[in-house]
Amino acid sequence: MTKHERRETKLLRARRAAEAKMHSHHVAFSDNDPLPYTDPAMHHHISDSKRHSQDAFSFCRKFPADPATKVSIFSRMQKTLIDYLPLQDFIPRLKDHLLARLLHRPFDGDEEEFSDSDRNTVRIVDNRIYSAKVLRVNYTTYDIRRDQDSMNPRTNADVMVLSPETGPGAHPYWYAHVLGVFHARVLHMGPLATNRSIQHMEFLWVRWFGVDPGHRYGHKAARLPKIGFVPESDPLAFGFLDPSLVLRGCHLIPAFNDGRTSDLLTAPLTAARPPDEVDDWVAFYVNMYVKIFRPPNL
Secondary structure, eight states, rough: OHHHHHHHHHHHHHHHHHHHTOOTTTTTTTTTTOOOOOOSSSEEEOOOOOOOEEEHHHHHSTTOOOGGGGGGEEETTTTEEEEEEOOOGHHHHHHHHHHHTTTTTOSSSSSSOHHHHTTTTEEEEEEEEEEEEEEEEEOOOOSSOEEEEETTTOOOEEEEEEOOSSSSOOOSEEEEEEEEEEEEEEEETTTTSOOSSHHHEEEEEEEEEEOOTTTOBBTTTTOOOEEEEETSSSSTTEEEEGGEEEEEEOOOOOOOOOOOESSOOOOOTTHHHHHTTTOOOSSSEEOHHHHHOOOOOO
């Protein structure tokens, strides 16, 4: 009986320690968020449960002065950062993302900015955003088999998408760290609406990585690709991502020799890091491999 009691006490302490390292929009390990079997034919799977919800405006209140919850005025003509908008602009940026998808605009990484009147045609029903515990993604492996990755924003949540960049030397993938997995009930109104009923929309809140431009990698260089978080001064350092664009999860290895820094994100309280961390690794290596398929001996 004493051994059982001590084991339960240790498990309880571990659970409380884990919950202390998570944000309120994350679903705790101990919380029930059922996600049934995922058909291999599906691209991805996210729980549609409404048990874990928050007001859409709560993100700005929970993370004051956090670059992850505010958007910058960015002049695409001058390519310069002008100034930060108020904290409440987390919602307009989310509506920009949802509206671009509702209008079937192609993803190019540079999310389109709509006018206030355009944003008013998108309504998040009851202003409620629902959190999910994990994102499951099915993908095809190098040896033409089906496999599955599960990304939990509390623990391991780095993903890769196809890069829209072209030209010599362009890296084929973009990488992002998932800050939250969400879904919402969205109503699209206005003259451009093609579906005026309530729609279930899933989206990821992400912090983007950038490829180290001076780093040589590949088979000839015998080095892995090297990436790092986009600095907070970049207006596109944070954003939203359609889960259907995720190729799979990715394994990132910290570049220990480069150390850690708080220059990339200076906010003391931010949704982009666990509550008990104050800095980031300067860079990461993308752990990529090619699995050689050898037929059985006949």
